[in-house]
Amino acid sequence: MYRGIVYLLWACLILATLACGNSESGETDTASHEDVFIFNRVNEPNENAFSILVPEGWTTEGGIFRVDPTAAGGAAQSIAAKLDFAVKSDNTGTSMIRWLPDVLFYDAKNSPAGQMGMYPPGSNMNGMTVYPLMSADQFIVNLAFPYAHPQASDIEILETRSLPDLAGQYQQRVREAMPYLTFSYDAAVVSLRYVEDGTKYEETMTAVVENWGEIGAGMWGNKETFLYRTPIGKTSEFASIFSVIQSSVILNRQWIAGEIRGQIKRGEIALNTQREIQNLENAIVEHRQKTNAEIHNDAFLTLTDQEEYVNPFTNEVETGTNQWQNRWVNEQGQLIYTDREEYDPNTDPFLHAKGFKRTPVRPRFPDGN
Numbered sequence: 581m582y583r584g585i586v587y588l589l590w591a592c593l594i595l596a597t598l599a600c601g602n603s604e605s606g607e608t609d610t611a612s613h614e615d616v617f618i619f620n621r622v623n624e625p626n627e628n629a630f631s632i633l634v635p636e637g638w639t640t641e642g643g644i645f646r647v648d649p650t651a652a653g654g655a656a657q658s659i660a661a662k663l664d665f666a667v668k669s670d671n672t673g674t675s676m677i678r679w680l681p682d683v684l685f686y687d688a689k690n691s692p693a694g695q696m697g698m699y700p701p702g703s704n705m706n707g708m709t710v711y712p713l714m715s716a717d718q719f720i721v722n723l724a725f726p727y728a729h730p731q732a733s734d735i736e737i738l739e740t741r742s743l744p745d746l747a748g749q750y751q752q753r754v755r756e757a758m759p760y761l762t763f764s765y766d767a768a769v770v771s772l773r774y775v776e777d778g779t780k781y782e783e784t785m786t787a788v789v790e791n792w793g794e795i796g797a798g799m800w801g802n803k804e805t806f807l808y809r810t811p812i813g814k815t816s817e818f819a820s821i822f823s824v825i826q827s828s829v830i831l832n833r834q835w836i837a838g839e840i841r842g843q844i845k846r847g848e849i850a851l852n853t854q855r856e857i858q859n860l861e862n863a864i865v866e867h868r869q870k871t872n873a874e875i876h877n878d879a880f881l882t883l884t885d886q887e888e889y890v891n892p893f894t895n896e897v898e899t900g901t902n903q904w905q906n907r908w909v910n911e912q913g914q915l916i917y918t919d920r921e922e923y924d925p926n927t928d929p930f931l932h933a934k935g936f937k938r939t940p941v942r943p944r945f946p947d948g949n
Contacts, residue, residue: 615920616928617904619824621913627661629835633828633915634667635821641666641673645681647707654707656684656799659843667825673809674779675818677825680724680805687713687798694798713800716768716789717742724787724805725772732774743767743786750788750803762793767804773812783809820903824915827886827899889939897942908936 619633626643634640642665649655666678686708688694699710714722717740725732746767754763767788774781785807792799808815808822887902893911900907904917908925914933916925925936 615918616923616925617821617824617917618931619828619915619917621828621830621915624665624832627835628832629661629663629839630829630831631913632667632830633824633913635669635825639668639671641668649707652707653704656686656705656707658707661839669818672777672779675810675814675821677808677822678728678806680728680802680807682801682803682805684708684799684801685711687711687800689798691798708799713791714789716747716766716787717770719789719802720768720770720785720787720805724785724802724807725770728785728807729774729776732776735772735774738771738773738782740768740770743769746788746804750790762795764791764793765789766791780812781809782812782815783807784815820901820917823886823901823903824917827901828915888942890942891939892937898939900939907939909939910935910937 618636620636621631622634622640623631624643625640626645629644642663644661644663647657647662649658652658660682662681662683663679664681666673666676669675684707686699686705688699688705688710689712691699694710699705701710701712703710711723721737725735744767747765750765750767751763754761765788767786769784769786771782771784774783785805787805788803790801790803792801808818810818886899889898889900889907890896891898891909893909900915901917905919906917906921906923908916908918910933912933912935914936916936925931926934
């Protein structure tokens with residue numbers, strides 16, 4: 581029963597935090613010509629795990645990857661897929677949003693072997709690096725930031741802020757699904773300045789730390805760890821673009837189902853019916869939708885506002901930024917924002933794609949939903 585609980589939670593929570601995608605390479609630091617902002621929907625490159633909107637002319641790097649348990653010194657990191665993915669304004673990532681992988685660590689202080697000095701900090705325990713349990717802000721400063729920027733210098737921490745609402749959402753979801761678990765959560769956002777390759781950057785990084793409690797016997801890890809950065813003084817210019825990217829993720833349900841089955845197999849768990857797998861899929865998508873708003877509001881520090889739009893092709897409600905007055909979409913998922921009321925992408929000689937329709941704002945009560 582212990583192993584079933586552990587690996588089932590891996591499936592529910594690790595997958596729920598995936599938010600990423602892919603695009604073709606580009607070298608410019610603008611989404612399109614003049615004041616028209618074009619976003620193309622593209623798929624995650626390695627396993628087609630999801631799709632995301634990427635500004636035209638931007639590039640991407642990374643995606644889903646797997647950890648070889650023989651190379652990692654144990655199987656702890658190999659049960660679930662991991663993600664390291666960035667959407668960048670150029671190959672250097674002058675302006676960039678990046679998602680970092682969920683990783684498990686081991687706090688040995690309460691284990692007999694640890695108390696005997698057998699697992700000092702930095703050592704390996706079944707594929708997990710041994711570190712004392714950290715708060716979310718400590719994890720960002722001590723582990724996440726050095727992982728993301730090993731060459732950074734002149735590092736200055738500008739602000740550290742706790743995110744109790746985000747941590748509470750994680751706590752609530754786990755208690756609803758598995759009330760017998762003793763997991764606990766901490767969340768934080770840290771703003772920094774630093775120098776990398778001669779350029780001065782400002783960056784915001786967010787993370788959730790998950791403590792497995794008694795059932796995990798010292799295991800803990802990170803979730804929802806992502807960053808966005810720009811050159812000094814440029815964050816407000818890219819806030820709306822980051823908003824569109826971050827809120828546009830669509831998970832591939834077939835990939836989710838396959839990943840859950842793979843985790844079940846790798847964790848030697850037997851689920852009784854296909855309905856349980858389908859319920860997991862639905863719970864994952866629902867979890868992502870519910871936590872996304874809190875992540876967006878807190879992690880982006882209210883840099884941008886959002887609106888709900890009705891896709892004229894699918895009639896589905898889509899969340900997007902309200903920083904531009906007009907929003908257009910076509911059947912291929914290309915998205916255009918502009919403040920030019922007279923602009924019609926179907927007559928734009930610079931665009932090869934056509935078939936765009938304006939996306940209206942979702943009607944509100946009492947006239948709509």
